[in-house]
Amino acid sequence: MLTILWRRLGESFLQSRVAVLDTWFSHTLALDYNRYQKTKKKSTFVWHSLIKNYIRGVVPTRSARMAWYTDIDTVYVPLNWGKGHWVAAAIDLRLGHVFILDPLIIKNDKRKLPRHMKPIVEMLPIAIKEIVKKESLTCPVPKVFSYERVIDVYQNDRTGDCGPLTVKFIELHAQGLGLDGLTDETVDEMRMRFAVDVYDEFVVSLRG
Structure with missing residues (x-):
């Protein structure tokens, strides 16, 4: 779904200095977090090549370079919380701030947020300082990123909708559109559209 979104709106996003990354970025950070915590001197931490490439703007399936700070000011990534719930992070x-776009806020109360957000807010500032060229950093990088969960967001308590909604939230938020105008009916239509698009793109073309 994210690949299709980028193919459809990627050029527009780039003009707005926006990048949309896939699940591998946040997944890799989460997997490396324990190793990161055990590293006493963070500046010596060995970053996964995928993280270095994404920050430098070398992203699989993307034709344009998307180097952070040089080309990109806002990065959207999907986050998987507890292996059962998807949210979007802007x-x-x-x-140095992360906006959380959560389609079911009651799924995780605010006491759980620090644990979910640690890999992003703690690791990214160090990664940026180590990987981004100093001449590209025209603004200070905080020691830890701040974050907040956006409240004016459509809420959906049906099982199975959080994945497609995460993609839809990225699409709308990246274009400066509101996230509170969706309804259960429009979400049903959205899911069907995503299913048709994915089938057409990756299984059998429906155009011929």
Whole structure:
């Protein structure tokens, strides 16, 4: 779904200095977090090549370079919380702040947020300082990124909708559109559209 979204709106996103990354970015950070915690001197931490490439703007299936700070100011990534719930994160690089777009806020109360957000908010500032060229950093990078969960977001308590909604939230938020105008009926239509698009793109073309 994210690949299709980028193929459809990627050029527009790039003009707005926006990048949309796939699940591998946040997944890799989460997998490396324990190793990161055990590293006493963070500047010596050995970053996964995928993380280095994504920050430098070398992203699989993307034709354009998307180097952070040089080309990109806002990065959207899907986050999987507890292996059962998807949310979108909008990372404002200039502010050092993460906006969480959650389609079911009651699924995780705010006491759980620090644990979920640690890999992003703790590792990214160090990664940026180590990987981004110093001449590209025209604003200070905080020691830890701040974050907040956006409240004015459509809420959906049906099982199985959080994945497609995460993609839809990225699409709408990246274009400066509201996230509170969706309804259960429009979500049903959205899911069907995603299913048709994915089948057409990756299984059998429906155009011929």
